Amino acid sequence: METKHFNNQNTDIEAAAKLLQQGEVVGFPTETVYGLGADATNDEAVKKVFAAKGRPADNPLIMTVGNIVQLTPYVEISDKAKSLMTAFWPGSLTIILPIKEGQVSMLVTGGLQTAAVRMPANEVTRTLIKEAGFPIVGPSANLSGKPSPTTAAHVQHDMDGKVAGIIDDGPTQVGVESTVIDMTAKTPTILRTGAVSQEDLAKVLGEEVVDGTSKKALAADQTPKAPGMKYRHYAPDKDVFVFDPLDWFDLQEVLTEHDAVMADEDLLKNLKDKKQPSWSLGHNLNQASENLFAGLRYFDDEQKIDRIYVQSMPDMGLGKAYNNRLAKASGGRLFQGLDRD
Structure with missing residues (x-):
């Protein structure tokens, strides 16, 4: 067609x-x-x-x-x-x-x-x-x-x-x-x-x-009332991990050329390796929500990228929606920071 x-x-x-x-x-x-x-x-x-x-x-x-x-x-x-x-x-x-x-x-x-x-x-x-x-x-x-x-x-x-x-x-x-x-x-x-x-x-x-978004997932024989309730959504083929801004410097210690990072402008200003594959989420929550899916799609098409690390946002207002989509895209996988004990 x-x-x-x-x-x-x-x-x-x-x-x-x-x-x-x-x-x-x-x-x-x-x-x-x-x-x-x-x-x-x-x-x-x-x-x-x-x-x-x-x-x-x-x-x-x-x-x-x-x-x-x-x-x-x-x-x-x-x-x-x-x-x-x-x-x-x-x-x-x-x-x-x-x-x-x-x-x-x-x-x-x-x-x-x-x-x-x-x-x-x-x-x-x-x-x-x-x-x-x-x-x-x-x-x-x-x-x-x-x-x-x-x-x-x-x-x-x-x-x-x-x-x-x-x-x-x-x-x-x-x-x-x-x-x-x-x-x-x-x-x-x-x-x-x-x-x-x-x-x-x-x-x-x-x-x-x-x-009701935190309720238990629907069973296989249940029909959802709305999209996004039952099946996996928003997920690239690449592995996605969510990181807390407090773990930004720890995250940079483990990044390789096969990793991409998506973060706001304030964090990216402090990116040690300026050649690190990165995607700006902008300057605020509204811009982060606008840019989230575009960044995931971009890196999903980049052959050299294996993992995508994406910044979480404060969990209030629009941030709840942003974090909800990000949790689904990552399958709940988190970057836990480095064990420094």
């Missing part, structure tokens, strides 16, 4: 929308990561997304809309859910809601009676969806389990020849996937951390919000 490459101009957006109307798959930008779009009401189109990604069939897809009107035929929207939409949409919040009977494909929901829904902040994509005339599915536009794409070039790397088109709107701004909140639970529960924090959600809802 030839993959067409589009820019963010109206004529290209219209051409991409026509591909969606024809049941094809198109890579699209959001403020978080690039997504892989297809008509959420067309089972054959949705199957193409699973095939392109190599995604397990029981891993539900997010239904992405250009406006709330597109959503109302498919899900039940409570007053509390409306308050979240008012506060955080368009933006990086995905809300799990009950579906209306017979209105949503079971391929999209993973066979569940709930659907994960989102309205992205990216104007190009909202225009695309409104032009297409239906909601689209929107999983990250990478091979299943691999680091998420934050540029159109990342999408091309994984999906060239597998999808009908890719829209390039430049690098994403947030860099980690949206927060997912389950509004069908007895108490609103976060199933995936992101830029919208637990405190942000609780303030709008006026009630407790539970962080």
